[in-house]
Amino acid sequence: MNLLTKLKVSEIFYSLQGEGARIGTPTIFIRLQGCKAKHACFKAGIKCDTEFESGKEYTIEQILSWLELNAPQCKEITWTGGEPTDQLTDEMVQIFKDKGFFQAIETSGLNPVPVGIDFICVSPKVAEHVIAKNFPKGVHELRYVRHKGQDIPKPSIRADHYWISPHSDGFDINSENLKHCINLCIENGIWKLSLQNHKLWNIL
Numbered sequence: 001m002n003l004l005t006k007l008k009v010s011e012i013f014y015s016l017q018g019e020g021a022r023i024g025t026p027t028i029f030i031r032l033q034g035c036k037a038k039h040a041c042f043k044a045g046i047k048c049d050t051e052f053e054s055g056k057e058y059t060i061e062q063i064l065s066w067l068e069l070n071a072p073q074c075k076e077i078t079w080t081g082g083e084p085t086d087q088l089t090d091e092m093v094q095i096f097k098d099k100g101f102f103q104a105i106e107t108s109g110l111n112p113v114p115v116g117i118d119f120i121c122v123s124p125k126v127a128e129h130v131i132a133k134n135f136p137k138g139v140h141e142l143r144y145v146r147h148k149g150q151d152i153p154k155p156s157i158r159a160d161h162y163w164i165s166p167h168s169d170g171f172d173i174n175s176e177n178l179k180h181c182i183n184l185c186i187e188n189g190i191w192k193l194s195l196q197n198h199k200l201w202n203i204l
């Protein structure tokens with residue numbers, strides 16, 4: 001592994017985390033291209049509202065240069081996708097760790113995450129037995145998307161935070177899904193409501 005190793009990247013941008021336990025945190029999002037779970041999502045009727053097909057290749061060196069040029073004040077990265085674990089390796093994470101970056105990841109649970117990741121958010125899009133196999137020690141947060149009529153999630157692993165997020169209509173909140181998720185949280189007493197606040201704030 002060297003600095004000329006390439007990653008397929010959809011976009012890199014500096015913004016605030018809009019969801020979950022790290023809400024409001026300034027972070028550099030590195031959205032990796034592609035997602036091997038997309039056929040499973042399609043079959044399950046999950047509408048993916050993330051654009052991760054386009055993009056270009058960056059070497060690790062080019063990503064480090066982007067960070068230095070565009071957000072030198074920020075030492076936090078959020079790896080997202082698509083499915084970041086399809087490409088990200090232990091060695092890549094170590095390079096950013098050596099440069100002093102805190103690294104969070106947002107994953108569907110399809111694969112284990114690389115060693116060295118500091119904060120793991122799983123938004124499950126694969127079967128629970130796959131998640132149980134990949135995360136035997138649990139994760140920092142679980143975020144399940146729910147629409148009207150769906151039951152409270154029954155996760156197979158433990159987490160520090162359990163979130164339910166209403167399925168949105170693209171950039172808009174679906175009020176029926178929101179009401180349903182609020183009721184689920186109140187009835188259950190453990191799960192918390194997570195909205196995609198970056199959409200409300202009108203930021204990326």
Ligand code: SF4
Pocket residue numbers: 035036037038039041046047048049050081082083108125
């Ligand atoms: S796992 Fe996530 S990124 Fe991949 S297709 Fe499903 S919703 Fe989209």
